[in-house]
Amino acid sequence: MLTKRIIPLFLLKGSRLVKGSHFGDYVDVGDPVSQAMIYDAQGAEEVVILDIEATKHDRMIDTSIITEAIEKCRLPIAAGGGIKNLEDAHCCFRAGADKIVINSHAALNPDLVKEMSDEFGSQSVVASIDVNKSAGGRYDVYIFSGTKKIDIGLEKLVETYLANGIGEIIVTSIGQEGTLSGFDCDLYQKLRPLVNVPLIASGGSGSYDDMVNLFQKSDCDGVALGKMLCLRDYDIVRIKSYLKGKNVLIRET
Amino acid sequence: MKIGIINYSLGNVGSVLSAFNFYKTDAKLVSQPSDIDQCDLVVLAGVGNFKTAVDRLKSSGFWERLNQAVTMEGKTLLGICLGMQLFADLSFEGGSQPGFGWIKGKVIKIDDKSVRIPHMGWNKVQAFDNNIFQGMHQQYFYFMHSYHFVPEDKSVVVGTTKYGNTDIVAAVRHKNIIGVQFHPEKSQGDGLRLVRNLLEEIKC
Numbered sequence: 001m002l003t004k005r006i007i008p009l010f011l012l013k014g015s016r017l018v019k020g021s022h023f024g025d026y027v028d029v030g031d032p033v034s035q036a037m038i039y040d041a042q043g044a045e046e047v048v049i050l051d052i053e054a055t056k057h058d059r060m061i062d063t064s065i066i067t068e069a070i071e072k073c074r075l076p077i078a079a080g081g082g083i084k085n086l087e088d089a090h091c092c093f094r095a096g097a098d099k100i101v102i103n104s105h106a107a108l109n110p111d112l113v114k115e116m117s118d119e120f121g122s123q124s125v126v127a128s129i130d131v132n133k134s135a136g137g138r139y140d141v142y143i144f145s146g147t148k149k150i151d152i153g154l155e156k157l158v159e160t161y162l163a164n165g166i167g168e169i170i171v172t173s174i175g176q177e178g179t180l181s182g183f184d185c186d187l188y189q190k191l192r193p194l195v196n197v198p199l200i201a202s203g204g205s206g207s208y209d210d211m212v213n214l215f216q217k218s219d220c221d222g223v224a225l226g227k228m229l230c231l232r233d234y235d236i237v238r239i240k241s242y243l244k245g246k247n248v249l250i251r252e253t
Numbered sequence: 254m255k256i257g258i259i260n261y262s263l264g265n266v267g268s269v270l271s272a273f274n275f276y277k278t279d280a281k282l283v284s285q286p287s288d289i290d291q292c293d294l295v296v297l298a299g300v301g302n303f304k305t306a307v308d309r310l311k312s313s314g315f316w317e318r319l320n321q322a323v324t325m326e327g328k329t330l331l332g333i334c335l336g337m338q339l340f341a342d343l344s345f346e347g348g349s350q351p352g353f354g355w356i357k358g359k360v361i362k363i364d365d366k367s368v369r370i371p372h373m374g375w376n377k378v379q380a381f382d383n384n385i386f387q388g389m390h391q392q393y394f395y396f397m398h399s400y401h402f403v404p405e406d407k408s409v410v411v412g413t414t415k416y417g418n419t420d421i422v423a424a425v426r427h428k429n430i431i432g433v434q435f436h437p438e439k440s441q442g443d444g445l446r447l448v449r450n451l452l453e454e455i456k457c
Binding site: 001002003005040043045046067070071072074075076093094095096097098099118119120121122123124167168196197198221222251252253 | 262265267268271272300301302305368369370371372373374375376377390391393395396397398399415416436438439440441442444445
């Protein structure tokens, strides 16, 4: 059977890897390619690389980083940041990306998802959605790296993406991101019945049991890990060994 | 031994090249159909839409040349992912579209309500071929697809993977052609081992 995926999620500012909390207070945590090689060697299932400044500066992720990573790693790489049309997506695939990740431009123009899934196949197109829980318990969707709230609700946006042929959805909780205090399990429990494509949880992982909890409660297909790997003493080998001990279906490496 | 990876502007052939380069082989991307003449092994990779792939292979002149290389010259060919699905005589991705027809069978959408589509991630392959799957660790490989190949003659199937209630065809082998639904170039150690096994097998 298909195993759960442990996915290091890399945030880029230009050519450097950064990590913050609540989508701010970023610190430099190294070189994306050398970090990707480390997690590849440890047996990560995939790496997601997102340039968080690309859309703001109206440019795209530096595709030379994708090329260097795929030449040195033997795992799938999903890339995103500033992809706003088919040509941008072609650039990423030509550079070697296995999947492209779209966020702000897809939320502003959901037809983009349809164009891309028609051209590249659903399996190559991933949507990333950033959400924040409002005081009333509603999940608001934010674009431009968490700086701008949009009017469309989370459920509606997910429904539109699915109708347009999205192949996978990564949902990041802005409130939990970088806090190491655990995933927002309610969020994924709520989304899971609505999402019939792979769903990846992101934001808040800080311990082994955070992941066990998430998988037990929500049946997500994978977890995206950031600070826990970059700034704490965890590695993929030990994470997998712990999860296996808790009967999470994990690929042995 | 020369290895040619067909570069028909669809998908990331760079990773495939990089996997072959790991074994210091004489592998290169091939953009002209005539370059196939010198190749001992041809690799047909590809992601995306079946029809788009067929159209691009035809417009670039690769279609005829590959057909000849496989059916007349007996050249060894490895098909990866969509490259394997192209072996079929018919695909139902976006209507119905004929493939090369090297192996009788159809490419259909995974039809199983109990699982999520696309089939995306690492799944374990049960192998029925002692050559290309030898010496591996756990036989987990990376899959990313919504359609799968169902050959008529089951004897060509040399690997399957379980997804929900479906035994998805993960690898096929028929005369001089070998196809894998997963991505060996993305499957870490066992993926590289498959490349090595193939290289050792065809060593002249």
